[in-house]
Amino acid sequence: MPELGRRHFILGAASAVGGGLIVGCAKPDRESRVQSFVLAPEQALQGEDVWFATADAAAGWGNSVVVRTIDGRAKKVEGNPEFPINRGKAHVRSQAGVQSLYHPDRLQTPMRRRGDRGSADFEQITWDEALDILIENLQPPRTPLIITGRIAGTKGWVTRSFAEMLGGRHLVFEPMETTALDEGVRRIFGTEETPHFDLANAGYVLSFGADFLGTWLSPVQYSLAYSSFRHGAGRERGLFTQIEPRMSMTGSNADRWLYINPGHEGAVALSIARTIVDEGLVAESVWNDPLGAAGGRQALDAYSPESVAATAGIGADMIRTVAREFALHLPGIAIPGGPALAQTNGADIASAVLLLNRIVGSDGTVGGVLPNPAAPERHPKPIAADPFREFARLASDGGAADAIIVHDVDPVYGLPSSVGFSDVISRAGFVASMTTFMNETSAYADLLLPATHPFEEWGSFAADPADGRQVIGFQQPVVSSWTDARSFGDLLLAIAPELIGAQAFRAQTMHETVKASAIEQFGDADPAKSPEENWVELLRSGGIWEATESEGRFSDEIDWSLSSLKAPEYVGDTGEYRFNLMPFETISSGNGSEAVNPWLQAAPDPLTTVTWTTWVEINPQTAVELDLKRGDVVDVVTPMGSISAGIYESPVVPPDVIGVPVGGGRKYGGRWDVGQGSNVLSILGARLDESTGALAWAATRARLVKTGENSDLPTFEFFDDPRNDEGGAPVKVTDE
Amino acid sequence: MAILRALLPRLTAKQFLIIGGVLAVLGGGAIVSAAVLIFIGARGGTLRPAPEQPIAFDHVRHAGELGIPCEFCHRGVEKQAAATIPSVEQCMFCHTVVGRDNPEVELLVAYWEQNEAIDWVRVHRVPDHVRFVHEAHILAGLDCSTCHGQVATMTVVKQVENLNMGMCMGCHREKGASLDCATCHR
Numbered sequence: 001m002p003e004l005g006r007r008h009f010i011l012g013a014a015s016a017v018g019g020g021l022i023v024g025c026a027k028p029d030r031e032s033r034v035q036s037f038v039l040a041p042e043q044a045l046q047g048e049d050v051w052f053a054t055a056d057a058a059a060g061w062g063n064s065v066v067v068r069t070i071d072g073r074a075k076k077v078e079g080n081p082e083f084p085i086n087r088g089k090a091h092v093r094s095q096a097g098v099q100s101l102y103h104p105d106r107l108q109t110p111m112r113r114r115g116d117r118g119s120a121d122f123e124q125i126t127w128d129e130a131l132d133i134l135i136e137n138l139q140p141p142r143t144p145l146i147i148t149g150r151i152a153g154t155k156g157w158v159t160r161s162f163a164e165m166l167g168g169r170h171l172v173f174e175p176m177e178t179t180a181l182d183e184g185v186r187r188i189f190g191t192e193e194t195p196h197f198d199l200a201n202a203g204y205v206l207s208f209g210a211d212f213l214g215t216w217l218s219p220v221q222y223s224l225a226y227s228s229f230r231h232g233a234g235r236e237r238g239l240f241t242q243i244e245p246r247m248s249m250t251g252s253n254a255d256r257w258l259y260i261n262p263g264h265e266g267a268v269a270l271s272i273a274r275t276i277v278d279e280g281l282v283a284e285s286v287w288n289d290p291l292g293a294a295g296g297r298q299a300l301d302a303y304s305p306e307s308v309a310a311t312a313g314i315g316a317d318m319i320r321t322v323a324r325e326f327a328l329h330l331p332g333i334a335i336p337g338g339p340a341l342a343q344t345n346g347a348d349i350a351s352a353v354l355l356l357n358r359i360v361g362s363d364g365t366v367g368g369v370l371p372n373p374a375a376p377e378r379h380p381k382p383i384a385a386d387p388f389r390e391f392a393r394l395a396s397d398g399g400a401a402d403a404i405i406v407h408d409v410d411p412v413y414g415l416p417s418s419v420g421f422s423d424v425i426s427r428a429g430f431v432a433s434m435t436t437f438m439n440e441t442s443a444y445a446d447l448l449l450p451a452t453h454p455f456e457e458w459g460s461f462a463a464d465p466a467d468g469r470q471v472i473g474f475q476q477p478v479v480s481s482w483t484d485a486r487s488f489g490d491l492l493l494a495i496a497p498e499l500i501g502a503q504a505f506r507a508q509t510m511h512e513t514v515k516a517s518a519i520e521q522f523g524d525a526d527p528a529k530s531p532e533e534n535w536v537e538l539l540r541s542g543g544i545w546e547a548t549e550s551e552g553r554f555s556d557e558i559d560w561s562l563s564s565l566k567a568p569e570y571v572g573d574t575g576e577y578r579f580n581l582m583p584f585e586t587i588s589s590g591n592g593s594e595a596v597n598p599w600l601q602a603a604p605d606p607l608t609t610v611t612w613t614t615w616v617e618i619n620p621q622t623a624v625e626l627d628l629k630r631g632d633v634v635d636v637v638t639p640m641g642s643i644s645a646g647i648y649e650s651p652v653v654p655p656d657v658i659g660v661p662v663g664g665g666r667k668y669g670g671r672w673d674v675g676q677g678s679n680v681l682s683i684l685g686a687r688l689d690e691s692t693g694a695l696a697w698a699a700t701r702a703r704l705v706k707t708g709e710n711s712d713l714p715t716f717e718f719f720d721d722p723r724n725d726e727g728g729a730p731v732k733v734t735d736e
Numbered sequence: 737m738a739i740l741r742a743l744l745p746r747l748t749a750k751q752f753l754i755i756g757g758v759l760a761v762l763g764g765g766a767i768v769s770a771a772v773l774i775f776i777g778a779r780g781g782t783l784r785p786a787p788e789q790p791i792a793f794d795h796v797r798h799a800g801e802l803g804i805p806c807e808f809c810h811r812g813v814e815k816q817a818a819a820t821i822p823s824v825e826q827c828m829f830c831h832t833v834v835g836r837d838n839p840e841v842e843l844l845v846a847y848w849e850q851n852e853a854i855d856w857v858r859v860h861r862v863p864d865h866v867r868f869v870h871e872a873h874i875l876a877g878l879d880c881s882t883c884h885g886q887v888a889t890m891t892v893v894k895q896v897e898n899l900n901m902g903m904c905m906g907c908h909r910e911k912g913a914s915l916d917c918a919t920c921h922r
Contacts, residue, residue: 010758017762018769032787032861035853040823047817 037072039480047071053080053542055461055475056454058594059091060218061152061382062463062471064542067098067455067478074098074455074479079220080542084471085463086220092588096599097455101479103596105670106436107450108483117426120443120668127484133447134491135498137430142402144168145394145428148488149409149593152382153460153475154514155489158505159407160383162492165500168403174385175414175591175662175681176583178217179694180341182384184350188294188358190555193372193381194465197333199225200232201367204329205240206272206322208265208353210337211248214606215585217337218465226253239329241322243268243314245339245698246582246617246659247652249606256322259654262580262698263568264312265340266352270562271308272323273352273359274300279320281327282360290358293558300562311567313654330360331367339582339698346689346696348565355562364553373470373550375462378517382464388415389693392686395419400427407488408451410439413592413666416695417682418640434488437596438668450485452477457487458510460518468549474518476539489513571685572639572701579658581638581702583680592663592681598672605661608648609716614664614677616704619657620649626704633709636660636678638702640685643678646713658702786894787857791843799888806880806887813880817869821856824848859893860884867922876911 049068056065056077064083068076077097081088100106110130115121125133138144146163150172163170182194189195199205199212199222212222229238242254245262260268276282277297291297305316326332336353343349354369362368375381391411394401404425415421425431425444433442434449442448459475486494489510496504507513515535522544523531538544570580588603589595604611616636623629628647635642636658645660653659664677685700747755798804807813812820828848835841847854860883862868874880880887885896897903908915 006754010761013758014762014765018765032858034821034856034858036821036856037823037825038848038851038853039825 040072049075052476052478053083053474053540054455054478055153055459055473055542056090056094056097057150057152057382057461058093058097058454058590059220060464061150061461062086062218062221062466062473063091063094064473065090065094065097066542069478072479074101083473083542084467084469084545085218087224089220089224091220092603093590093594093597093600096588096594096597096603097453099599100436100594100597101453101455102482103437103670105438105596106453106483107438107448107485109450110484111448113446113448117431117446118422118444120438122448127486130447130449131495134432135495137432137446138166138403138495138499140166140499142429144403144405145401146170146405146407147173147409147411148407150174150382150385151407151488152464153379153462153473154510154517155459155487156380156383157378158489158492158510158513161505162496162500165496165504170383171386171390172383173391173409173411173414176342176585176697177385177387177694178337178341179385179387179692180346180350180689181336183347183692183694184336184341184354187347187351187560188354188558189363189369189371190557190559191371193374195554196370196372196465196468196549197222197335198331198367198370198468199238199333200228201235202229202238202331202333203236203367204326204332205229205238205335206326206332206356207240207242207244207250207254207335207337208260208269208349209242209244209248209340210335211250211585212335212337213253214249214587215338215590216250218463219587221465221467239325241325243322245580245654245657246584247607247650248338248584249587252607252652257652258314258318258322261311261313262339262582262657263343263345263349263570264308265336265343266345266349266565267303267308268312268314268319269334269336269349269352269356270300270303270565271305271312271319272326273356274303275305275320275323276327276359279324281324282330286361287359289556290355290363290558293556294355295561295563302563326356327360331362331365332360333357333362333368338584342694342696342698344569344687344689344696344699345566346694347691348560351560352562352565355558355560358558369554370468370549371552371554372464372466372468373546373552375464375470376472376521378521379460379462379472381462387688387693388686388695389688391415391421391424392419392688394424395421400429402428403430404428404432406431406433406435406441406445408435409593410441412440412444413679414681416640416684416686418686434491436485437670440667443668449491450483452481452485452487455479456481456485457489458514459487459489460514469546470550471543471545472522473543474514474538568699569687570699570701571687574701577638577701577703579656579702579704580698581636581680581684581700582657582659582698583662583684584659586661586663589661589663592666592679595663595666595673595676596670598670601672601676604716607652608650610648611714611716612676613714614643614645614661614680615648615713616645617648617650617653617659618704619653619655620651622655623647623649626706628704628706629710631710631713633707633711635705635707636680636683636702637705638683638685638700640700641683642705643680643683644707645678646711648713648715658704783895783898786890786892787859789857789892790854791847792840792892794840794891795887795893796889796891807874813870814874815871817867817871819870824852824854860895860899862899865922866920868920876913882907 049070051066051068053066056063062085064080065077066080067074077094079086079088079090109124111122112125114123160170210216240254241256242251243258243260251257305319309316334353334356336350340349357363357369412422431445432447433445434451435442436451456477461473463471519531519535523534525534585591586605588600594600601612632647635644660680665679666673687696687699809822810819812818824847831841883897
């Protein structure tokens, strides 16, 4: 081989560089391609963005969003600036909606079970085959049991009507149900509608466990109102006290955060009421009637601050201080929520806290609690969740449902495993699951149907809670589905003629149904326009709402006696199980329904900054006592079972409490959530609030067992200072 | 300075000159090549032979014999930047019924039935740093043929005009249109 000379080397190098330049500058083949749509999206302008307003229920039924689409693809979600509830703001779950829309693990075609039930072994079929199977298995005398989440508006109306016409049932499942709040509102305010807590104009907010800035009811609406409450123009800064067993994100914003033993919130509320009455902080004419209707002043005698302090974990002086502050900064609002309602006496706690509003005269006043109007029949509010008792009964009576249709909820995952809901599904004659992503319940299905993403379907909703007026939102597809999915409403409307008769529903599609009912009700919203033009305007603006608050008032009747407040009970002996287990929803993943979305998995929890996994919040001193440090894997053991998770020491967690987020430990879903963390809902005791049948999901006790393992918790915070490491500093610190 | 010195190779003055010379030659070569490419581009180097398309769509038949206006298929031309290629669905509006015995229409039907997009090969293209808006030109009264030639007579469409900056500037001067850089470049 000849030796490589200098000249040859230079020549070779120059040729290589020149060749590289020529190849590198050539136009890639893909740039000379131009693809035509199969179906051109309506109104699409190539390369130009088009914004569509639609509904988004990812963070409560009250948000309308606008979605930016380019060439028929959704690119960005923002709040709808015209919509009165969220006023241009969007929840993190809404923002992340595009990622679940284009998630590669979405169900894309109908499938039929091939293996045993629960084996999740399916084979692909066509929609025609799927509809045939569905119609065949829903024929009378079979009566379907339809289980959905809190669906609203036209979809809710169609689903409920379909079930009723077939003689079946429609059950609404929500893992962290708010049944106790609904019952409290009914007893104290005499209404079925969730009232408007007018935070924006309040002088004082006294919240018992309601994480209203993060996860409770309508967090975007409340965050906006909270902004006005704290630093609105022309008003004094509002004061805020939060009382709860585990500090929530909302609690971390409070002026005063107080720990309370779970289940004693009602007693503290009544003790505050007693202080207000005894000290004459509010005129007798204000409290006399409501207190009389709820059992009389004597009934408050049992709630002296001293006697309540002994069990509640709050000092008597502090109860008095809060009572005085509350009464001196009226209008004040007392809100029950979160773990305060998930107790064996949850509905009574809700009643006691809400009664406080009536005792200080905050009911029906601006800055207090205001009534919300009922929704129109064809656009109902989200249907309230059925209490846990209904699902436990299905499991315990041993009977088998003829046919079960489950839509986009996962009761097998969300119910305590001691309930054995998978047996209910296994025993059923026929199970169909229509869902966007595979889940533990759909693993038992005979027929698996791909459901559309909310950005791909038609619908409507009445905001719940609204802001004291009727607010109707409309949902329209902002893109056509890239999968073979159909909307649940369209499915029911498609099979209804075969099962019920051609006259079952006036329209055959959700588009027609929503449009017809919208035009019927709001077709003359602007008399200068035609009904069709008004319909287009409803879609453009995202909905229709009253200009001012409705003139309604609460009933004077109170259907509750404060003497009925009982002491809380827990699952698990205090001696053996030392901690109160506080499951909590996270802002990003909610009750776990959004866990499939990797953006949301990666969004840090605002208090701990933990991402991607399940963790156990524990008091640092307790951790020292148990010889635990961050990342140590422990078994959280309850009488019902155990899960594993890493320790996170948090100074705001009381010594006898552990907090565990819900939403982890999924067996089915997407590639980014399956196997991440553990499912704390599975180890909860099936203890009820007897008066409502709601699950007391914050009334289980637990103990911790060290496993000896340690896994680094994925957090955003910088807790190991590398400057302390041997071997030098990555960041040079000037100390001169 | 000590660290920098340790990192750099130790060169003699002669080696330094040789390496410097080689780099200068290579750099000069790159500049010359770039200049040549720009010159070729400015002369209309984008002109290419008519590309082969996945379906041999016949403009003579559609735009010529049948007299279908350009904007009937290229629907974006009057309202947006891109003239747009018609969707498969749009072709099928007619071809569900007509031309079913034509083998090229069979290809189209196959795309439609398989729900697949057609990968057309782009014939006209301006560089990425140019923003050309069809809408403005059509509304100004320009005929499609100004830039695209007599497409109605082309069985296979090919580019007939340079579409280079000189052509744009010439026309803009002639018609009194904006000569501001930012009108077309962004």
